[in-house]
Amino acid sequence: MRQKIVRLTLVGGVVLLALLLLLATCGGGPDDGDGGGKNGAATGTPKPVPPSAGPSTRLTVPPQYRTDRGWEIIGSSPDIAVSHATGLLAYLERADGSRYRLRTVDTATGEPGWRGQVWRPLDPAHYPKLATVAKGDRQFFVTWSYGKAGDGLSPASTFISLDLYDVTNGNRQRVEVPWSGAPDVRTTGPDIVISDAKANSTLVDPVTGEVSELGADRLKYPEGCPACKQLTEVHGQTAEGLLLGGAREFWVRGGWFSREVAPRGTDQGSGVVTTMTADQVLAKWAPAKKTGRAATHELWAVHDAATGEVLASVECHRPAIKPGRYPQAVLSPSGDYLIAGNLAFDLEAKKGRCFEDEGGAARLTLATVTDDGIAYGAENARDASEALSGGGLPVSMDFATWSTERLSRNARLPGTETTGVGVFRWTDRQDRTHLIGYPRTG
Template identity: 65%
Template sequence: MRQRIVRLALVGGVLVLALLLLLATCGGGGGGGGEDDEARKPARKNSGPATQLDVPPEYTTRRGWEVVGAGPDYAVSHTTGRLAYLVRAPGHRYRLRTLDTETGRAGWSGEAWRPPDPTRFPGLLTVAKDDRVFFVAWSAGRTGEGSAPAETFVSLDVYDVVDGERRRVELPWTGVPTVTATGPGVLISDGRANSAVVDPVSGEVSEIAASEMAYPKGCTACKQLTEVRGQTAKGLLLSGVREFWVRGGWFSRRTAPKGADPVTGVPTAVAPGLILAKWQLAKGSKRAATHQLWTVHDAATGKPAVSVECHKPAIEPGSYPRAVVSPSGGYLVAGNLAFDLEARKGFCFEEEDGSARLTLASVTDGGSAYGATVARDADEAIEGDGGGPVTMNFATWGVEALAPNTRLPEVEASGVGVFRWTDRKDRLHLLGYPREG
């Protein structure tokens, strides 16, 4: 009887194997092939990515993961260790996929959908509210076919980071939108004073027209070139040609840092929970003619956290450097500025004549920042087009040159540096190399 059972089990195993081979040959009921099939392949891990880049020595390329054919944007949730990226799907559609940044294992994947502008990849953001984190894919385009009037609108697909539950929000919009997530909602603005905020939990949309702006009493500069700069936990952050404020909340004139002229504050960059602003030094101070004060402010209260003086530029830049914050919020870098927020210390990397020595583009919780000399901005530094790559250590404020061809991490999550590289077929590769030690 035992032999018969074993024989039947073997026969059953052969039949199961044949059935599996048949399903594999027939495609297993997949989604119709195309570019999405290539993206179904899990990220390479353990044995090391096939692509071996030259990276800073603290990272190893012997282990890690690799994604081929991802869209130009990705989003990271540091609280869960997940990374989200977009891939093309058949029928001019896109699909959001996730992976675990530490192991490279594939996570949940959303259903394919068609954005209002299917000719380009949607943008990706991470937003947090009420202890929940969401990935947001956004796109802008037009509707209307035949004789129907065309309308422009913004479409948001909001995914819960934990399980991929999705909510779609669409709202009419005129012009080119600016979409950011520096507060507990998704902010859409027109680059001026018209805006809308989308609640990622409920999907509720709150529109704020320029005519509804409330200005701080006695601030004539606030009414000139008024612009929505971001969102804070206390409301929208706005600025004029000088001075800035939170709608219904604090006003920069009352939270100016020590040593600054209180009516000269200009916000230059906004990150979740933080604002980087430049100030003129108080009139009559020793270096007022040659230097400016750069200050990191708490976005909820407007209070200054840490400041550093830097030479005034010979020519005002057309755009200011973006602020990049370490995953746990202990460090901030922006161009040639670096701030240790816990130690309340700042440093301006510049030559004796006031020219910037380097541009910092990323920073880790371990206190390592990466950038390049002669780079115009962070993107140029990351892409390797801005002179020599460098690393800066917050423990010593020392800068060390890296090998000329070194690729820099854009972000570090769960101890893994995320690198970007485009191959000869114009395919984007996302690579995760773990930090050693």
């Protein structure tokens, strides 16, 4: 009798185990990919914590932030995107070896927001690119990948696949654009601009998904500007039209021309676009040829993208060697402050500052700027990316005094700030990316 009971128990255990395995297998569909449900704490899922606990990872950060509060995400994508209007942060998580999902988190609370469905990008071995684009009063998170697709019967064609998510509710539309060669994608808006890093471009309307091509023969070059037709490049789009530049001088298609808005005391035919945001263009100019500083200095000016008006400017020494890539402009959420490399501009006060030593060497690279008028960066870092990954000597810069202060040598810098929360990135020994939100003190 005892043996029979044992056998029945074993049989019951096997049945129970089979049922558990069946439930585990059927508990989520192929588009679930969560490993823990919408509010679970699996890899890639935000983990809000009680106010008294704080994130499990405590980094050394600038004194403006407190590490005993906040939230943490483990296993996010290298790229993130932020909607300052809603306070949502978007990131990608890897659902399996070749599929990904877009997730959002409320930066103020750490609570999960809406999430997208799992999909397989054209280049499944790498995370798709991720950014924010705005048109009118609507904002979108946009992801894109580039690669080939074919049915095995005909030669595969290359194209760009873009997914556009409405920031407010996560509604998605997909747009596919045939493209040959490495694409250059700009999301400063209002449309998404895809170019060949030269004069040809395709525009994607994020609201309607409409695609329109614009070749070099339709760029409307300004009259009397032979340099505009040399090394012509699409830099992005303003509210008035495409921003284009040549070897020297730049213009907005159907709008303003750099020669007409050149800063006072500069050579009107010397303007070169270096970077832009949704509403500003940062350009460098040569001082007028008859001035004593023409051989040693350049003037950097922030222009209003809609009108070309100079909003602020500053002089810097000419670099001994021209940079291979100009630093990208970073704007504070309010739009009051703009930084780019060793340049800083207070757009409200219409002032700028070039951080360089007496010999003209640029020792400081600024990477992040907040609405409180504090910028973060590092000395002796090659670029903003290196500063944010822990390279160089961390510093903060206060726009109120234009003074810099060295931080703790191992301090991590916020990659962005919104809703009063700084977002920090850290990679652990398992090569997993951690996103950590620390609130600002006070």
